[in-house]
Amino acid sequence: MVCLGNICRSPIAEGILKYKISKAGLTWQVDSAGTNGYHIGEAPHRLSQKVSLKNGIDISHQRSRLFVPDDFDKFDKIYAMANGVIEEMKQLGKEKFDSSKVDLFMNELKPGTNLDILDPLYGPEADYHQVYDLIEKASEAMIKNHRQPKQLIPTL
């Protein structure tokens, strides 16, 4: 899960997905990163933490890290929160950039629309709630879209 600063949007996505994946009994590994590196080592934004916690998800332990080319080796899917983030990932990933692994996170909820989840950095708390709700819906859709259908065990 990738955004610009890795302090507002992608930490929420990491927190929600880890919670939902574990609840669904799946073993997928989730991480988040940012493309601009301005906040490396910092905890998520105060309002991202507050809104997540209001929804029962504690993201206070997360620390911002920079997106690196090796992320293309480590992960099967890399989701960007916005179109501009994909452009940044191309610059950072250089020859490792792999478009087949990259998608906009909103395309899981609304396929083919290429919508951004807007950066709430300078907005009020209400913007963080809006971002949280969108990420929550996209996370739910992502799990539904990618989980294997349950095997039916034939009875004798």
Ligand code: 4NP
């Ligand atoms: P995020 O929000 O990408 O959702 O973490 C931002 C946080 C910091 C900056 C930009 C976006 N910044 O430029 O510092």
